[in-house]
């Protein structure tokens with residue numbers, strides 16, 4: 001049986017308390033939210049923290065609400081709440097598309113958006129949702145808060161912009177009009193991590209694409225995205241031919257690796273096909289042709 005190494009356990013009572021505990025225990029401490037990524041890593045001894053700081057009691061981190069011209073999502077919002085949110089369904093159905101294919105109900109009931117972003121797994125689905133939507137991440141320390149574009153949040157596999165004694169407290173997404181969004185994933189079996197996945201939003205001005213965002217998961221895309229494909233689409237008509245050209249760029253510029261989930265060329269093929277599909281679906285939603 002795989003068991004974690006011995007560790008101390010602290011239960012934070014507030015965000016400030018969690019940050020103070022991080023400062024007190026230094027490098028040897030890790031926050032624990034849903035525990036669905038950290039605990040498996042501890043059982044495999046891939047993570048050996050000496051102190052776990054539990055943040056499940058913290059208040060004020062479980063909101064999904066409109067704040068000015070953005071949607072603000074607290075770091076402790078569970079996957080299940082993202083799946084069920086009427087506010088997100090109205091503005092960004094890409095979240096429900098992604099959440100339906102993240103793990104299983106057990107994981108979705110405990111796992112959090114903050115944990116998903118901070119884990120920084122290259123196959124994390126919400127990372128490419130956030131990248132596609134060009135959201136921002138609010139990070140707090142004892143010195144105050146700073147805001148980082150989600151496109152700069154992931155700095156490499158399992159590396160994020162959250163520094164020592166810092167905590168991710170909120171994700172923010174701009175509210176846009178005349179838009180649709182969508183997410184699609186290929187997995188080997190239900191509940192598995194992505195072989196490849198893609199997400200997109202398309203904002204229309206008549207028949208023209210006013211703005212577009214693309215996110216790519218598990219295909220080694222730099223920063224979970226492909227800005228060249230977005231540049232190609234922005235300012236031109238929303239046609240199947242142009243979607244195919246943009247999807248081809250994603251195929252050419254991503255950098256997947258062959259692993260147990262499939263060969264590199266198959267993942268490239270999926271990056272192209274899934275990007276093409278989500279661009280179509282997001283556009284259909286922007287036109288009110290699909291829910």
Ligand SMILES: Cc1cc2nc3c(=O)[nH]c(=O)nc-3n(C[C@H](O)[C@H](O)[C@H](O)COP(=O)(O)OP(=O)(O)OC[C@H]3O[C@@H](n4cnc5c(N)ncnc54)[C@H](O)[C@@H]3O)c2cc1C
Pocket residue numbers: 030031032033034035036037038039040075101102103104107110111112113114115116118119123124125126162166167168169191192193194
């Ligand atoms: C069987 C299984 C299948 C899964 N399938 C998928 C899948 O298909 N797609 C997918 O995207 N994910 C999948 N996951 C991962 C799941 O989404 C996790 O819940 C999520 O990745 C981590 O969230 P958590 O709240 O459990 O984080 P935890 O495990 O508690 O923490 C993860 C990391 O983030 C840090 N952390 C947590 N919260 C914060 C914070 N607020 N500020 C700073 N650091 C923080 C922790 O210290 C830790 O390093 C799967 C997990 C399992 C167990």
